[in-house]
Amino acid sequence: MIHKVNKAAVVVAALLAVMAALPIVVPGDYLLSYGINLLQYGTLATAWALFSGPTRYISLATTAFFGIGAYTVAVLGEALPWPAVLAVALLIGALVALVVGLSTLRLSGVHFVIFTFGLTELIRQLVTWYEVNVTKSIGRYIFLDMSQLEIYWQLLALLALALLTGWLIRRSRLGLALRVIGEDETVARHLGINTTAAKVLLFTISSVFMTLVGAVMSPRWTYIDPAIVFNANLSFQVLIMSLLGGAGHLLGPLAGVIPLTALFEFLSARFPNHFSVLLGVTFLVIVYLVPNGVVERVRLWFRRPAAMVAKEA
């Protein structure tokens, strides 16, 4: 078993290394920008599944944290050195996640869904209000000297870190506790698991990754305003990518990100007016046809013959 896990880890590490070298071996602006998109969604979906996979709580807060990260860079980008900016973004993201988590995760999943459903809009309104009334101008310019390639590598590092974190959590007591919570929260409480602490901790970790993705992505825009960075569609896209792949597996979300990034890119270029309808249809198809994700499907296919052999024997 341990041997198998290590083999998978080696394959993933090798793939990440190949991806790091790829833009140098195969240069090209379009390819690089596509790679950045892929890594952005990949990291967000992996971070999403870190929390929502084991607990089965549906979070719609992705955009909120992404936007917090982007805005932190817009405000502090030129005032502080880059690592310090990222650290501040991390702290703000963690703080918001703690407030949201502590006030909603003590309760049932519904409260959490409803609160995160509105969180993006709430933060967007607050930022807009602040910009209009205090700084007197909505929208900010970001003049940071950062190349696309640097953004690509930072995203790749974040993805690697998110995967590593997920892998470590799975092997820890926290991971076990979260799986029990996902199966049955009452049982988890009776086993002596502090369910609130476990959920809040994981939600915060997951949110911090989302915040950092937003921070790293923001130099791509030279101009941002609340409507651009707090675009709720991102939350839904990340949600549907994770679910298509399967939020129950560490690598599941990535299996959903690869086809759906291509699909969404194609749809928004070819059918910009019908994007919403097609996004909705994608949702329904996934809910009805692949409720547990593609990865689970594939695993069942491979398992079925083995199970039948076992039965016959």
Add this chain to the structure above:
Amino acid sequence: MLLVELTLAALTLGGLYALIAMGLTLQYGVARIMNLSHGEFMIGAAFLAYWLVSAQGLHPLLALCIALPIGFALQWLVYQTLLMPLVRRAPSPAALEVDSILATFGMLFIVQGIALVIFGGGYFSYDYLSMPVHVMGTAVAANRLLAAGFAIVIGLVVYVVLVRSRWGTAMRAMAGAPRFAHLVGINPRSMAAFAFALGGALVAAAGVLVSMFLPFSASMGVTFTMKALVIVIMGGVGNLMGCLLAALLLGIVETLVTRFIDPGLTLAATFAIFLLVLLLRPQGLFGRVGR
């Protein structure tokens, strides 16, 4: 004068929210479907009314009479065709909750997308009874007053029917003890479909009323869904009186925030109240015991 003006504004908003939230509490409390496309169906009804009034030349109140049964039938169909398979396959109430959230997200985007394709992203309104009426020395638009009146009347009728009639008792039994409802001869499946459809009729009515006095756009539905969800939780899931009171409370708070602080912060105010309720009374303002 200011007091009269604020009271009327709060009543209009509160009455409207009450209709939307009562629809949602029927769908979530009785049918156990967390319907996140609720606001989209409301905007859909507003567009239907817009089309009936401005293109077909019908009277807005006639549009209301047309939208009610259409909303009912449409949501009944949605429940029977799209949601029934999820209800059948769900191993537990929690699993149904997750599935219904995802499925209604799909519907949210489809309905919103269709409205965007047909009408585009702009704001729509039509002219109906926009002359001012003087109420105790304050000028109020007549359409606003009419919409508020209708919202309150429809809300109260539904409330009385649900509390007084035998059939309403059955529905409340479903909300209170879903697992035991069938023991007293209630058919849970058809009752759930009926409650879901009734919620659809209420939200369709709300949509037509909105179209009478508020410019609306295709992407506006989500905000209404958010507010309705907050009201349902504050009032206690499945609790109709709680729903009415929480809706009025939200109407008052929003009116005050709009008037005295900033119209851009209404949702922030909604969520501030929601946060307070979650921290102090998680079972809802008027809920009895936490579920």
